[in-house]
Amino acid sequence: MRATMIHGAKDVRLADIADAGLRHPTDAVVRVVAACVCGSDLWGYRGVSPTERPRRIGHEFVGVVEEVGAEVRTVKPGDFVIAPFAVSDGDCVHCRNGVHTSCVRGGYWGGKSADGEDIDGAQAEYVVAPFADGTLVATPSMPDPAMVPSLLSLSDVMGTGHHAALAAGVGPGSTVAVVGDGAVGLCATLAASRLGAERIIVMSRHAARQEVARRFGATDIVTERGDDGAARVRELLGGIGASAVLECVGTKESMQQSLDSARPGGRVGYVGVPAGGPELPVAQLFRNNIGVAGGVAPVRAYIPELLADVLAGKINPGLVFDAEYPLADVADAYAAMDAREVIKPLLRP
Amino acid sequence: MRATMIHGAKDVRLADIADAGLRHPTDAVVRVVAACVCGSDLWGYRGVSPTERPRRIGHEFVGVVEEVGAEVRTVKPGDFVIAPFAVSDGDCVHCRNGVHTSCVRGGYWGGKSADGEDIDGAQAEYVVAPFADGTLVATPSMPDPAMVPSLLSLSDVMGTGHHAALAAGVGPGSTVAVVGDGAVGLCATLAASRLGAERIIVMSRHAARQEVARRFGATDIVTERGDDGAARVRELLGGIGASAVLECVGTKESMQQSLDSARPGGRVGYVGVPAGGPELPVAQLFRNNIGVAGGVAPVRAYIPELLADVLAGKINPGLVFDAEYPLADVADAYAAMDAREVIKPLLRP
Numbered sequence A, B: 001m002r003a004t005m006i007h008g009a010k011d012v013r014l015a016d017i018a019d020a021g022l023r024h025p026t027d028a029v030v031r032v033v034a035a036c037v038c039g040s041d042l043w044g045y046r047g048v049s050p051t052e053r054p055r056r057i058g059h060e061f062v063g064v065v066e067e068v069g070a071e072v073r074t075v076k077p078g079d080f081v082i083a084p085f086a087v088s089d090g091d092c093v094h095c096r097n098g099v100h101t102s103c104v105r106g107g108y109w110g111g112k113s114a115d116g117e118d119i120d121g122a123q124a125e126y127v128v129a130p131f132a133d134g135t136l137v138a139t140p141s142m143p144d145p146a147m148v149p150s151l152l153s154l155s156d157v158m159g160t161g162h163h164a165a166l167a168a169g170v171g172p173g174s175t176v177a178v179v180g181d182g183a184v185g186l187c188a189t190l191a192a193s194r195l196g197a198e199r200i201i202v203m204s205r206h207a208a209r210q211e212v213a214r215r216f217g218a219t220d221i222v223t224e225r226g227d228d229g230a231a232r233v234r235e236l237l238g239g240i241g242a243s244a245v246l247e248c249v250g251t252k253e254s255m256q257q258s259l260d261s262a263r264p265g266g267r268v269g270y271v272g273v274p275a276g277g278p279e280l281p282v283a284q285l286f287r288n289n290i291g292v293a294g295g296v297a298p299v300r301a302y303i304p305e306l307l308a309d310v311l312a313g314k315i316n317p318g319l320v321f322d323a324e325y326p327l328a329d330v331a332d333a334y335a336a337m338d339a340r341e342v343i344k345p346l347l348r349p
Helices: A041-045 A145-153 A157-167 A183-194 A207-215 A226-236 A252-261 A282-288 A299-311 A327-338 B041-045 B145-153 B157-167 B183-194 B207-215 B226-236 B252-261 B282-288 B299-311 B327-338
Strands: A002-008 A011-016 A028-036 A061-068 A080-083 A126-129 A175-179 A199-203 A220-222 A242-247 A262-270 A291-294 A323-326 A345-348 B002-008 B011-016 B028-036 B061-068 B080-083 B126-129 B175-179 B199-203 B220-222 B242-247 B262-270 B291-294 B323-326 B345-348
Touching: A002 A041, A002 A327, A011 A327, A028 A080, A028 A145, A041 A327, A061 A126, A061 A145, A080 A126, A080 A145, A145 A157, A145 A299, A157 A183, A157 A242, A157 A262, A157 A291, A157 A299, A175 A183, A175 A252, A183 A199, A183 A207, A183 A242, A199 A226, A207 A220, A220 A226, A226 A252, A242 A252, A252 A262, A262 A282, A323 A327, A327 A345, B002 B327, B011 B327, B028 B080, B028 B145, B041 B327, B061 B126, B061 B145, B080 B126, B080 B145, B145 B157, B145 B299, B157 B183, B157 B242, B157 B262, B157 B291, B157 B299, B175 B183, B175 B252, B183 B199, B183 B207, B183 B242, B199 B226, B207 B220, B220 B226, B226 B252, B242 B252, B252 B262, B262 B282, B323 B327, B327 B345
Parallel strands: A175 A199, A175 A242, A199 A220, A242 A262, A262 A291, A323 A345, B175 B199, B175 B242, B199 B220, B242 B262, B262 B291, B323 B345
Antiparallel strands: A002 A011, A028 A061, A028 A126, A028 A345, A061 A080, A291 B291, B002 B011, B028 B061, B028 B126, B028 B345, B061 B080
16 A cells, blocks of 8 residues: 655655554554645654654545454444544543543554554555544545545644634634634634634735635735734724634744734634744733633544534535645645645545 | 832831822722732732832722712712722723723722823722722622621632633533632632532642631642642542642742643633743643633622622632731731731721
8 A cells, every 4th residue: 555654854755555454453444535734744844843764644534444443333344434633542531521632542643652653644545543433433424525625624624723713712703813824724714703703804915815714704804914913903803902813823923923913801722833832921911811722622522513514514614625636646735735835735545 | 198108128108198089070089998918019018029119009998988079970978899909990892891900091009090190009098999980899788897808808819719710711510729828819719619610629738728728618738839739639630630720829830830730621720920921831731732811800890790699698708818907007917918927918997
């Protein structure tokens, strides 16, 4: 079988590797129908995170179950399944608390489990899914192929955007600013709209992304950045700023812009992986009663709720996939995403 | 009339000053029935915050209205009133949002208004209350004198503890850790109990404070501090930590202990004035999905709700006042609080 390996900066290639097979009785083997490239995959691709040894990469996929281990109960061969970006056993204390990303036995695709075992990367023809009952969510029936991009978005970006919106307390009447116009920022826009926000300002300078943002419910687009961007958000929102800011970038600058865009008593929901560990200025937070919440999104917890809306045609987060590549051209998909030529590339094995 | 002035480190004295009189038609003159010393008053007393010129001090009081300006509508002479620690006009956008501490025209007792006018300190015989309609809350009738301490606690510590609990999302079933056994930490304990927390662990080494904590609903007392304290909280709470941590100290160490005491997906509600501006470690927050919210408490927003419970005898936050001084002995009250000989001293003009 073929699987994508990252070897180092700008070096992502398909390799022929041994066929996927069950390793544990709780595993499932999944034939990948669609995978994709994530902004966080670019960290390794750009060399920001060093690649110490060649490894499989990719953490978002949907597919069809081929085989299950003896202890798997909730998915069966032939099921179409959505894999959240983190593996989780589904029954540890953190999973029961809805924080599947803190699962005591889990890990990330392309990384290691808590036990130190390699977990397959998802940009491949097949993936072995650990803790299949805890990790995978099966759709009620085989979905229409046109729905695959939206289902794939539930692996990460839509659930992550939803997490940002929940963390920021978005609800009916909220005034929202979204910092970041990548797939997560756009999905956060859709999540805010879905949760009833009254006003949604999206920071974006890219026509194609602005268009998706509008379709996802953005009421205003702001092209300024940094201090100017925050000032413009405050100006648009009664001079005081947003009740909820969704930080979907993860740099010190984007976080500061987010804090500066929040009104007193407001909340910043952040899901941008903090690059370089920017610290939060507690004196500013304290003075203005601005809360900060979020983190690595437990998307597994959100799939059932979001899946229902996708299947009902209420939301179409798959619009964030604006380019499609055969898996053989995975290197091109990375290059296009790195150059910001595409919002998010979908891969077809 | 007599009023407390701070002149510098360890130098707090009564002074004879001009009698209080209306300055604006929105003012009320209040005869102080009880005031008190706050942990934050010690910043100036200890010289941590320099006192550039002698000024009035104290920001918590209850009293009886003596005189009101022509535009005052909601309080009248003879009313018993509670003054929150911040002045607020009650009708700016932030006050309408419930964030009275960000009032565009407000300020703090003993400080300056947004317009740069001095605002009276509260450790005095009389206080001129700006924006009396926005700032003061009258009780429905003259309260029983035994209730005065609890009513006075609504000026600051009880509302501030309540803010910490709300910011941390405390509700039925919450598992709570309270960091800080001063009056605010104790009131946060009471607030958590009132909001239905299932388990409340209070960090304290002082028998008298532990006793009040127990009466306020603490289920467990932990005497360890720092890493050991956080480890003990995690051990008591299923190995994972608290769903809500109430940070009521304001040092870098207490914040770190709080973050380390929170379970993945948990929230830290903080009301300790950040001493020296400790920054928050965003990578730890992100990885564990720990939210941080709180700040300078808009206690004005909480007085009606908490007052109802005080008047109904459901809560008795006045227990935090474990010593009473005549105003003439205000210097002794500061010294006792500075030495941690008392939890919170009440002053009687």
